[in-house]
Amino acid sequence: xxxxxxxxxxxxxxxYVNTGEPVGSRTLSRKYQLGVSPATIxxxxxxxxxxxxxxxPHTSSGRVPxxxxxxxxxxQLLERPGLDRSLIQWIQDSYRARVRELTWFMxxxxxxxxxxxxxPTLVIAPRxxxxxxxxxxxxxxxxxxxxxxxRMDSGLIESQTIAVPAELLGSDLAAMAAELSRxxxxxxxxxxxxAIWRRLKGDLMRHRQFWEEMVQRLIEVAxxxxxxxxxxxxxxxxxxxxxDVDRLARVLGFxxxxxxxxxxxxxxxxxxxxxxxxxELPSLDIQDCSVVTAAYRVGRKVVGRVLVLGxxxxxxxxxxxxxxxxxxxxxxxxxxx
Amino acid sequence: xxxxxxxxxxxxxxxYVNTGEPVGSRTLSRKYQLGVSPATIxxxxxxxxxxxxxxxPHTSSGRVPxxxxxxxxxxQLLERPGLDRSLIQWIQDSYRARVRELTWFMxxxxxxxxxxxxxPTLVIAPRxxxxxxxxxxxxxxxxxxxxxxxRMDSGLIESQTIAVPAELLGSDLAAMAAELSRxxxxxxxxxxxxAIWRRLKGDLMRHRQFWEEMVQRLIEVAxxxxxxxxxxxxxxxxxxxxxDVDRLARVLGFxxxxxxxxxxxxxxxxxxxxxxxxxELPSLDIQDCSVVTAAYRVGRKVVGRVLVLGxxxxxxxxxxxxxxxxxxxxxxxxxxx
DNA sequence: AGTTAGCACTCGTCTTCTCAGAGTGCTAAT
DNA sequence: ATTAGCACTCTGAGAAGACGAGTGCTAACT
Numbered sequence: 001x002x003x004x005x006x007x008x009x010x011x012x013x014x015x016y017v018n019t020g021e022p023v024g025s026r027t028l029s030r031k032y033q034l035g036v037s038p039a040t041i042x043x044x045x046x047x048x049x050x051x052x053x054x055x056x057p058h059t060s061s062g063r064v065p066x067x068x069x070x071x072x073x074x075x076q077l078l079e080r081p082g083l084d085r086s087l088i089q090w091i092q093d094s095y096r097a098r099v100r101e102l103t104w105f106m107x108x109x110x111x112x113x114x115x116x117x118x119x120p121t122l123v124i125a126p127r128x129x130x131x132x133x134x135x136x137x138x139x140x141x142x143x144x145x146x147x148x149x150x151r152m153d154s155g156l157i158e159s160q161t162i163a164v165p166a167e168l169l170g171s172d173l174a175a176m177a178a179e180l181s182r183x184x185x186x187x188x189x190x191x192x193x194x195a196i197w198r199r200l201k202g203d204l205m206r207h208r209q210f211w212e213e214m215v216q217r218l219i220e221v222a223x224x225x226x227x228x229x230x231x232x233x234x235x236x237x238x239x240x241x242x243x244d245v246d247r248l249a250r251v252l253g254f255x256x257x258x259x260x261x262x263x264x265x266x267x268x269x270x271x272x273x274x275x276x277x278x279x280e281l282p283s284l285d286i287q288d289c290s291v292v293t294a295a296y297r298v299g300r301k302v303v304g305r306v307l308v309l310g311x312x313x314x315x316x317x318x319x320x321x322x323x324x325x326x327x328x329x330x331x332x333x334x335x336x337x
Numbered sequence: 338x339x340x341x342x343x344x345x346x347x348x349x350x351x352x353y354v355n356t357g358e359p360v361g362s363r364t365l366s367r368k369y370q371l372g373v374s375p376a377t378i379x380x381x382x383x384x385x386x387x388x389x390x391x392x393x394p395h396t397s398s399g400r401v402p403x404x405x406x407x408x409x410x411x412x413q414l415l416e417r418p419g420l421d422r423s424l425i426q427w428i429q430d431s432y433r434a435r436v437r438e439l440t441w442f443m444x445x446x447x448x449x450x451x452x453x454x455x456x457p458t459l460v461i462a463p464r465x466x467x468x469x470x471x472x473x474x475x476x477x478x479x480x481x482x483x484x485x486x487x488r489m490d491s492g493l494i495e496s497q498t499i500a501v502p503a504e505l506l507g508s509d510l511a512a513m514a515a516e517l518s519r520x521x522x523x524x525x526x527x528x529x530x531x532a533i534w535r536r537l538k539g540d541l542m543r544h545r546q547f548w549e550e551m552v553q554r555l556i557e558v559a560x561x562x563x564x565x566x567x568x569x570x571x572x573x574x575x576x577x578x579x580x581d582v583d584r585l586a587r588v589l590g591f592x593x594x595x596x597x598x599x600x601x602x603x604x605x606x607x608x609x610x611x612x613x614x615x616x617e618l619p620s621l622d623i624q625d626c627s628v629v630t631a632a633y634r635v636g637r638k639v640v641g642r643v644l645v646l647g648x649x650x651x652x653x654x655x656x657x658x659x660x661x662x663x664x665x666x667x668x669x670x671x672x673x674x
Numbered sequence: 675a676g677t678t679a680g681c682a683c684t685c686g687t688c689t690t691c692t693c694a695g696a697g698t699g700c701t702a703a704t
Numbered sequence: 705a706t707t708a709g710c711a712c713t714c715t716g717a718g719a720a721g722a723c724g725a726g727t728g729c730t731a732a733c734t
Contacts, residue, residue, distance in 0.1 A: 022726090024725065024726050024727085025726075025727080026725085026726075027725095027726095036677075036678090037677070037678050037679080038678090038726095039677075039678050039679070039680095040676085040677060040678070042726090042727070042728075043676095043677085043728095045727095046727090046728080056727090057686095058684085058685060058686070059683090059684050059685060059686095059726085059727070059728095060683085060684045060685045060686075060724095060725070060726050060727055061685080061686075061725075061726065061727085062725080062726065062727095101496075101497065101498065103440075134479075135478065135479075137476050137484075139474050139476050139484075139486050141472065141486075141488050141494060142471075142472075142488070147474075147476075147486050147494060147496060149476050149478075149484050149496075151478050151479070157478060157484060157498055159484060159486070159496045160438065161438065161494055233570075234586065234589045234590065234593065237582060237585065237586045237589070243582045245574060245580045245582065245585075248574065248582075249571065249574045252571045252574070253571065256571065359697090361696070361697050361698085362697075362698080363696085363697075364697095373706075373707090374706070374707050374708080375697095375707090376706075376707050376708070376709095377705085377706060377707070379697090379698070379699075380699095380705095380706085382698095383698090383699080393698090394715095395713085395714055395715070396697085396698065396699095396712090396713050396714055397695095397696065397697050397698055397712085397713045397714045397715075398696075398697065398698085398714075398715075399696085399697070399698095
């Protein structure tokens with residue numbers, strides 16, 4: 001593709017991203033002083049259409065980028081702007097000096113990204129069941145109640161309240177927890193259930209009902225509950241192409257279908273930023289959207305993803321820049337958590 | 338108001354709630370076999386309009402209930418249906434035998450109610466700052482990191498990870514926590530900050546930075562973060578009166594304005610169910626909606642509210658019945674938590 | 675060979691107009 | 705007090721037409 005054609009495609013994508021209106025040859029030549037006449041632009045556009053980069057909503061209207069057009073733009077033409085200093089600062093500040101629970105980080109990140117980009121944002125949690133248990137504690141609260149605290153190899157911590165036999169003293173609990181912790185060290189969370197039953201012997205056996213309760217709690221931890229934090233869905237209303245209520249409903253419905261979301265993130269490249277455009281997306285509900293996703297890590301291991309969803313005419317450059325910074329800062333913050 | 342007039346109002350409200358279409362005299366008399374002619378109904382309807390119970394979208398269309406009409410219906414005419422046995426069972430099951438964190442209960446409740454009623458539902462969290470501290474523990478995780486667990490007088494438990502001086506051993510932490518716990522027993526959460534500084538003396542003084550960290554964490558707990566759980570906002574799309582995107586945006590915007598939500602719940606009667614209709618609502622964003630709210634308790638004390646929002650033509654009877662059961666079961670579950 | 679002016683043509687959008695239908699309010703009869 | 709009858713009002717759907725943005729093609733120009 002020669003230079004001028006690229007330039008036409010680039011300007012057309014950018015104009016369409018900004019205005020949402022199909023772009024005509026006259027607009028393009030006048031607005032951006034291309035130095036050639038509309039007729040020339042028209043010829044270029046006709047070529048680009050034949051090659052599949054542009055589309056015609058109907059015979060007599062301007063052109064709109066096709067999926068292939070956006071793809072070419074993102075892969076070849078997009079210049080990645082650096083993020084504004086003050087914005088980077090803001091992102092760093094919103095994580096700094098905070099030692100918090102995982103869910104806090106997820107919600108915080110979703111809110112942060114959707115506030116900055118004005119697109120709906122999802123944050124996918126680490127699959128706890130993949131992690132290995134490092135340590136298990138029982139903190140007595142009052143007779144019959146304790147807090148179960150688990151530390152994983154990824155550094156994440158989960159805590160849950162748990163009912164315990166009322167007759168057990170704090171020291172009993174501590175002893176049980178210590179023994180259990182030794183026994184289960186390094187076991188994958190998803191295998192904890194069977195591992196517990198295997199290790200129950202002698203004295204421990206007595207509190208069978210407690211162990212069932214314990215297993216129940218562990219299963220719930222492994223169940224990966226609350227795996228998605230969503231924020232800014234309302235932003236979808238800002239885009240004229242989603243003023244159609246049915247289309248809107250389809251997209252909003254997507255946010256509530258965990259299975260679809262899973263399908264979307266599974267099989268992504270393990271690191272870095274990835275862009276999916278329109279029909280490239282596996283879910284039918286959002287075929288008229290685009291998604292930019294970034295992985296985040298705990299230590300060296302990728303554990304989850306941040307996911308920005310918008311209309312296909314998304315501000316790819318800005319979103320990519322924000323996600324690069326945010327995923328980096330989030331990974332850093334989690335390392336310290 | 339005589340019996341027949343009441344009957345007309347009742348049927349009109351119910352028909353409008355079900356169909357969403359303004360109700361004409363003919364429809365009413367034919368559909369419900371009132372035994373009088375449409376003309377008679379017309380007279381009754383004209384009277385009801387003069388008295389302010391009905392409204393006329395325009396000269397030649399059926400009538401629609403006014404706020405006053407709905408109010409009369411809810412206060413005088415509504416018969417409260419018992420909830421279906423199996424539904425009650427379902428509600429109970431979804432709380433049963435679960436010992437969980439407060440936020441879990443909130444999200445669970447919001448989801449449950451919005452699933453059953455098909456209206457958006459908010460659950461307002463207890464104001465933690467009102468509670469008094471009963472007990473404070475520090476659970477060592479690894480060098481430099483611990484989990485801070487607080488138990489309140491309401492029975493609620495909050496836990497947060499916290500950075501600690503790396504040189505402190507587990508036993509040091511336990512001792513500090515024990516001393517602190519004794520000293521702060523019964524102090525209101527909002528006063529914890531000043532109380533801590535007052536009590537710092539002697540040995541404890543050494544780890545000043547740690548105490549600042551600790552105070553920071555406690556402030557965050559008292560900050561009442563994540564005070565609202567929302568679910569089912571998408572249901573608003575089902576109602577034709579909200580197919581208008583601007584109106585929809587206004588309502589969805591409401592869910593993100595904590596201040597507005599606060600204004601709505603503050604000053605509610607401390608117990609029981611309350612219904613607010615249209616212009617009775619303090620927030621302009623939702624003047625074309627109605628809200629039904631129910632208080633829930635921990636022990637004897639009202640700590641939060643469940644809030645169902647819908648179009649003014651809401652199924653008041655069903656929503657009230659569901660909220661009665663849910664708030665009761667939620668209170669019971671929290672007592673055990 | 676690439677570029678451009680000119681021009682007929684297409685097609686969606688906006689406006690206006692008409693018309694059917696639902697529902698009312700009033701009057702007079704029961 | 706109730707009801708039948710009827711003229712009247714207003715909305716919403718649909719048709720017709722004007723408008724305008726934008727195209728594609730041809731022929732002339734550099």
